[in-house]
Amino acid sequence: MSGRLFVVGTGPGAPGQMTPEAREAISAATHLFGYKPYLDRLDLRADQQAVASDNREELARAGAALDMAAEGETAAMVSGGDAGVFAMAAAVCEAIDKGPAAWREVELIVVPGVTAMLAVAARVGAPLGNDFCAISLSDNLKPWDVIEKRLRLAAEAGFAIALYNPISKARPHQLGEAFNILRAVLPMEIPVVFGRAAGRPDERITMTTLDGARPEMADMATCIIIGNVHTRIVERGERPALLYTPRSVPAHG
Ligand SMILES: C[S@@+](CC[C@H](N)C(=O)[O-])C[C@H]1O[C@@H](n2cnc3c(N)ncnc32)[C@H](O)[C@@H]1O
DSSP: OOOEEEEEEOBSSOGGGSOHHHHHHHHHOSEEEEEHHHHHTSOOOTTOEEEEEOTTOHHHHHHHHHHHHHTTOEEEEEESBOTTSSSHHHHHHHHHHHSOGGGGGSEEEEEOOOOHHHHHHHHHEETTSSSEEEEEOOOSSSOHHHHHHHHHHHHHHTOEEEEESOOBTTBSSHHHHHHHHHHTTSOTTOEEEEEESTTSTTOEEEEEETTTOOGGGOOTTEEEEEOOTTOEEEEETTEEEEEEOOSOOOTTO
16 A cells, blocks of 8 residues: 655754644654755654755655655655745656656645745845745756846846845856846845845844845855845844835835
């Protein structure tokens, strides 16, 4: 008989930001699959087995977890943040779509989590308080010209924008190019937040403007939020400034 596969988002890193449902799923699993840094954050029992893999081998990792579940085990595929946001839930669905019939019989339970942009937004106020979009700058799985087009159109449409996977050693130049695309459309004073390792001990949150945004302010653990023309900064003396995008949009806004 087929078993179960949980696809679990464990949140951005703070233990309190992992949902009770995610904790239950992890506790129920006998075999836990995922990228090693995510598995290392879990406090597994001796009777649970971690199966770590390379971050680039998504479909192979999904297949291995589905094989385990198809044999009758309870497996979990673990992602940081939310498993459906630039993470393993889509890879597992794609593996089921394209893989052997036995994988369709597996009970699949996708457990949501707190995604990085929500953790970063909460640190500064409510920059995603109105319409927004999320764009990954990684061109491992999509062409760079598609990313450029989406950045330009999202800025023209007035969305606040959350950038995931902003920079890596293999992709050092793209974030600067992304800022230049946004500067061609948006005013220079638009607020920008660099949220690094939100919820972890090494968290660093930096607020600047589009004019002041520099690629070296980000690393692989950073989610960047770019406001829109309505996003406001509220100075509060001793307390950190607040950033918010109002719930209302003026006519022709
Ligand atoms: C492969 S994506 C995974 C996103 C994850 N599934 C989520 O929902 O947050 C990795 C990117 O997520 C962002 N990220 C993940 N955890 C973060 C955190 N704690 N603080 C800021 N950004 C984070 C960074 O942009 C990083 O490059």
